[in-house]
Amino acid sequence: MEWLRRFMYGRYGGDNLSKALLVLSFILLMITNLLPRALIGLELIAYIPTLVCVYRIFSRNIYKRQQENYKYLRIRNSAIVWFRRKMNITKDLKTHKYFTCPNCRQKLRVPRKQGKISVTCPKCKNSFKGKS
Template identity: 70%
Template sequence: MEWFKKIMYGRYGGDSLSGALIVLSFILLIISNVLPKALWFVVIVAYIPTVICVFRIFSRNIYKRQMENYKFLKIKNTMRNSLRRKLNKLKDLKTHKYFTCTNCKQSLRVPRGQGKISITCPKCKNTFKGKS
């Protein structure tokens, strides 16, 4: 184990982006096994994320690898939060109705069954009518 520590000294190592690249590679390999053998280039494409992952793990440019991981995590969290918001909207669909402010495009949640009401946006104070 000591030899591995010597090899990895000063190198970046694994992170979230490296793990995602390995998962992507496995998914592409599974797809390549399902597809007909005529699509041999899919197998070659499946190994590209693995090569990139190994390069990132053994890289000595730590700052650059950290910035790549930071950008990946930023995109991943944005997509996760967007999906979470959409799932929450689906859960609340029976009890609440969603409106979009005509002025600032803010999403507003109003309880259902109130009839025709006047809705005031808390962000821009714009008032508009809607049926809940």
């Protein structure tokens, strides 16, 4: 075990992007198993994320690998926030209505069944009318 520790000294190792690349490779391999055998070239494409993952794990350029992981995490987290926001909106549609401020494009939530109301944007203080 000591030889592995010495070998990995100064190398980047695994991170979230490496895990995502392995999962992507696994998914691509599952998809290629469902396709006919005539498309063997697709199996080779499924191994590309695995090779990139191995390269990243054994890389000595730690700063560059950290920057790649940071960019991946920013994209992943923004996608998660977008998805959760959409799920909350769909869960909330029976009780609330959503308006978009025509001035600043801020999303505003108001309760349903209030009739015609005047909505004031808390961000830009613009007032507009809408039917809830």
